[in-house]
Amino acid sequence: MKIRINTSPIYNLILFIAIMDCGIFSIFKIPVLGEEGTTTSIIAALAVILFVNCIINKSINVALKPYRNFINFYMLLLVTFVAIMIIYSYNKYAQGPIDLFNCFRSYLYLFLVAPILFIIDKFGDDRFIKILVWSVLLILFINVVVAVLYNFTGRLLLKEVKFGIRYGRLRCTVPTAFGVSVSYAAYKLFEEKLQKNKIKWGLLLGFIVFYLVYTCMTRALTIAVCVTLLTMYLLRPRAKTNQVIVWVMVLTLAIIFVASGAFSVIIASFSETNEETGNSTLARQLAREYFSTYTEENPIFSMGFVCPSTEYHYKIFFGPNGTCRFDDLGIMNMWYHFGIVGVIFSWALFIRLIYLFIKIYYINKSNRRVFFAGMIAYLASTQISLCAFDGQRIFSLVCMWALFEKEAHASSRTVKNARIEL
Numbered sequence: 001m002k003i004r005i006n007t008s009p010i011y012n013l014i015l016f017i018a019i020m021d022c023g024i025f026s027i028f029k030i031p032v033l034g035e036e037g038t039t040t041s042i043i044a045a046l047a048v049i050l051f052v053n054c055i056i057n058k059s060i061n062v063a064l065k066p067y068r069n070f071i072n073f074y075m076l077l078l079v080t081f082v083a084i085m086i087i088y089s090y091n092k093y094a095q096g097p098i099d100l101f102n103c104f105r106s107y108l109y110l111f112l113v114a115p116i117l118f119i120i121d122k123f124g125d126d127r128f129i130k131i132l133v134w135s136v137l138l139i140l141f142i143n144v145v146v147a148v149l150y151n152f153t154g155r156l157l158l159k160e161v162k163f164g165i166r167y168g169r170l171r172c173t174v175p176t177a178f179g180v181s182v183s184y185a186a187y188k189l190f191e192e193k194l195q196k197n198k199i200k201w202g203l204l205l206g207f208i209v210f211y212l213v214y215t216c217m218t219r220a221l222t223i224a225v226c227v228t229l230l231t232m233y234l235l236r237p238r239a240k241t242n243q244v245i246v247w248v249m250v251l252t253l254a255i256i257f258v259a260s261g262a263f264s265v266i267i268a269s270f271s272e273t274n275e276e277t278g279n280s281t282l283a284r285q286l287a288r289e290y291f292s293t294y295t296e297e298n299p300i301f302s303m304g305f306v307c308p309s310t311e312y313h314y315k316i317f318f319g320p321n322g323t324c325r326f327d328d329l330g331i332m333n334m335w336y337h338f339g340i341v342g343v344i345f346s347w348a349l350f351i352r353l354i355y356l357f358i359k360i361y362y363i364n365k366s367n368r369r370v371f372f373a374g375m376i377a378y379l380a381s382t383q384i385s386l387c388a389f390d391g392q393r394i395f396s397l398v399c400m401w402a403l404f405e406k407e408a409h410a411s412s413r414t415v416k417n418a419r420i421e422l
Contacts, residue, residue, distance in 0.1 A: 010050060010060075011119045015131060017043050017112070021395045022135040022175040027142060027160050034160070037102070040391060044108035051075070051111035060118050066409050067117055070352055078110055081345045085338065089305035093316075099307035106391035109398055116402040125406055129184050132177040132399060137204065140211045143172040147215045171217045176396045179382065180403075182208055182225055183374030186232050190370060224381040231377035232370050235361075284385075287324040291336035302339035327390055331383040346389055349401065353379070356404040364411035372407060375400050 019025075021043060025033040032038055054060045064071070082104045089100065120128050146157045150170040164171050185208060188201040212222045234250060294303040308314035318324050326333040334342035357376045361369040379388060379400065388397040 008119065008123070010053070010115050011123060013046060013050060014112070014116055014119055014128075017046060018131055018177070018395075018399075019135055022139055022177065024135070024139065027139070027158055029160055040105055041101075043112075043395070044105040047108050047111040047115075050115040054114040054118060063118055063121055064114060067114075067405050071114055071117075071405075074349060074352070075111065077345060077348060078107060081338075081341060082107060084341060085301070085305050088301045092304060093306055093313065095305075095307055095309070095313065099309050099313075100305055102307045102309075103305035106394055107389070109394045112395070112398045113402050113405070116399060117405055120402060120406050125403055129180065129403070133181045133184055136175045136177050136181040137207070139175040140208065140215075144211060144215050146170070147172060166217045169217070170215070172215050173218075173392075174211075174216060174221065176393055177399060179228075179375060179378040179396055180399055182228055183232070183371055183378060186229055186374055187368070187371035190232065190236055220385040221382065224378055224386075227381040228374050228378040232374040235373045236370050283323060283325070284328045287319070287326075287328050288332075288336070290319045290324045291326070291329070291333075295336055295339055298339060300339045301341055302335070303337055327387070327392075328385065329387070330385045331387050331389075333387050334389060349397075353401065353404055356408045359408045360404070360411055364408070364415050366407055366411035366414075368407065372404065375403070 020033060020039055025039065026036060028034065033042070054064060085104065086100055089095065089103070116128070142158070143161060146161050147170045149155055149157050156170075161172060182205075185201050185205040189198060189205055192198045192201060209225070212218070212225060216222070230250070234246065238246070291303065303316070306313055306317045308317040314322065326337055329336060331346065334346040338345070353376065357372055360366045360372050366372070379397075382388070386393060388394065
């Protein structure tokens with residue numbers, strides 16, 4: 001990909017945020033920018049500043065007019081959610097402003113939807129998406145090199161890489177915009193006409209799959225990627241006769257997959273008695289049992305904002321034994337963490353994304369609808385164990401939201417122009 005310098009300050013700030021959020025500064029221990037807490041605070045501050053700029057800058061405000069209604073509504077909902085939780089949590093736990101800010105700062109990333117929408121509306125979204133894709137691939141490549149070296153020599157090349165051990169091998173997580181990257185790589189593989197381009201995107205997608213199997217080793221994420229690719233393949237536009245053949249073929253393969261016992265093996269891997277992976281299943285069960293005590297006690301607000309900055313608050317946030325994690329509960333952690341208020345806050349955005357997808361795919365029949373089918377499939381299938389509102393994934397959620405808003409509006413405009421011409 002050819003890198004072109006953009007003179008727009010907003011574009012470059014968003015680019016800086018995307019690179020910082022993917023974790024590249026942390027891996028190489030860049031002073032200040034490489035510290036996780038500082039990175040989150042910087043991005044949160046920039047998100048608010050850029051959003052305010054979108055309001056006071058007349059030309060930007062005009063450009064964002066088609067998107068303002070829901071964005072303004074949701075930003076008001078965001079502010080209300082944070083304010084209510086601050087009041088409730090301060091009265092319950094008496095933590096100071098810094099601790100409270102540390103609890104909600106990642107939610108301020110949602111303010112980035114307006115500036116991201118502005119830059120992709122003005123400069124096009126293809127360049128922005130490719131920046132996300134190549135940032136993700138860079139992190140994956142670094143992690144693979146670190147993992148291979150560790151697995152064969154026992155040496156850890158970069159100590160700042162977040163890792164664990166499974167099956168005797170080093171395992172790493174995936175960067176924030178992983179879902180966008182998988183969907184885009186598959187979309188380009190399907191849609192590219194030139195053979196050399198198909199080969200390029202096929203190799204990149206193959207590398208992503210290799211990373212999942214060899215370095216990531218996360219069952220839920222691997223299943224989510226399989227669901228994403230299968231959804232995109234099934235929903236590709238094709239002649240009706242071919243579509244029936246494809247569905248019958250996939251159904252036949254699914255029956256064979258179940259009958260062969262492979263499906264049972266996957267299900268068994270989630271069992272608590274599984275020697276290698278049972279502990280993670282047990283941890284999730286214990287986390288649900290612990291956090292549910294807060295929703296039962298107060299279903300409206302549940303636990304609220306708690307910063308584990310003291311031993312007392314640490315035992316509240318992580319449980320008495322320090323083993324409970326909201327990260328293990330998927331989208332349900334919004335219920336366990338913030339009760340009914342959290343459910344309203346999260347599902348308001350999910351419902352919007354579902355509406356935009358229906359508009360893009362079924363109503364406007366966008367030329368790129370398969371790409372968006374991939375993103376919505378990935379988002380839906382990961383919510384069982386990976387909450388989109390968690391700090392390590394919320395930037396990806398914002399990017400998806402902006403892309404969906406832009407495509408829904410652009411495809412509506414295309415349909416309208418086509419009707420005028422007729």
